[in-house]
Amino acid sequence: MFIVEYLKEVTNAVKSLATGMKLTGYYFTHHKEIITQEYPDNRATLKMADRFKGEVVMPHDANNEHACTGCTSCELACPNGSIKVITKFDINADGKKKKAVDQHIYRLDMCTMCGLCIEACPTDAIKMANTFEHSVPDRNMLVKRLNNNGSKIREGVE
């Protein structure tokens, strides 16, 4: 019957509106739910999510060793040329020449944080850090060398 349908529609509408108002009313009275981070007031305690992509870094261990073989896969994978890997040849113990990374240049000012370089790296030598305070007075400071001074490849990484 038409009138029954009509009344049902009206009650359903009222019910669904009340559900919505209940939720916003809950948020209004429960301020602990607030998700706003009052940066920079809470700079000391601020915890960024691990999935946040801030910049590409190359982790070094305690012996100043990294896992980069200088294969240039990341350079090839980068869609906008933010990475330039300069390679050199090391002479190892038995006199053979071996390719190694000389300078791993990363341009933070061009990077779009797409993460393709990280996926391309066969030895997981680079990863995304969740830092975000990147503002600097001179843009040349955004061109970074990822491998540390005097660092070398970790033993056993091929």
Add this chain to the structure above:
Amino acid sequence: MISFENIVKWIQAFLSAHLPHIWVLAVEAVIIIIAAIALFAILGLVLVIMERRVAAFMQIRFGPNRVGPWGLLQSTADTIKLIMKESIVPDNSDKFLFNLAPFMVMIPAMLILAPINFAKHFFIWDLNIGILFVSSISSISVIGILMGGWASSNKYSLHGAMRSGAQIVSYELSGGLSILTIIVLCGSLKVSDIITAQETGWWIFRGHIPAIIAFVIYMIAVTAETNRAPFDLAEAESELTAGFHTEYSGMRFALFFLAEYINIFIVCAVGATLFFGGWMPFHIGTWHAFNHIMDFIPSSIWFFGKTFFLIFLIMWFRWTFPRLRIDQLLNLEWKYLMPISMVNLLVMTVCAIYHLHF
């Protein structure tokens, strides 16, 4: 005891002791004008910051909390900014109407203040057709909106103005019918009579379900009449930039903005008067002891408390409900609210005739 009633009496006595009759009226008129403008300014500042904080908390944010304690001075800072901004008049606009429109929106808002009882025996002009006066004047404010939209010579403004016209004309109907429902109960259009009729309990409690339905319809209708979300089709930020006030800037924009908040205050004050007994304290039938305790709270606090509760309700609507499309908006009015409020009025009339209410 200090109350608004005594202050008014004291001023009246003081003036008539020192001035001839005609001057007493003139001085009082000036005092009222200043008081009304001051009320508007304060209301604007308070309601804007209230809206922003309420919105923020409902959206799990903090809102403005940097300027002054708890961000209370934010709206003052915004006003200063608006005053200093250039108020641009577009070249092709109808200059006279363009400049007139903001005032055409403000003037009805000011006029409606007249019959409202702010506290016990504290009002500007308690005329015997008070509620009729309110509902007829409030429909004039659409002229200001139409004027502003038309004069801007901008397609968005025109669209917004036309929508607002359709919207206000439709929703006046159900708003008026739900007001009538209460008028039927108390049998008077005079605001102070409506309030005294609620001495033994507010109409929303005494009027059974019809009064509650009327209240719900009234709240929906006034939300639409004040052009607020979810009925903000006249402004429609997403599709019409800012609707009828797209071309307005600086202080002229501020007047439109202020008028929106003043209108909210006024419709809520009227709603509080009709359904919650205006300044009448919370009384339960013949419980004299309880009623007497309630009388100790000043009547102005009751009035403003109820009004701000209703304002909060309207803000709650705005930050909860999704917006309607223009056809849905008109559907809601003509297919749902109007028939329901007509049936409701009929039921209430039967109740009133047979004294079925408490």
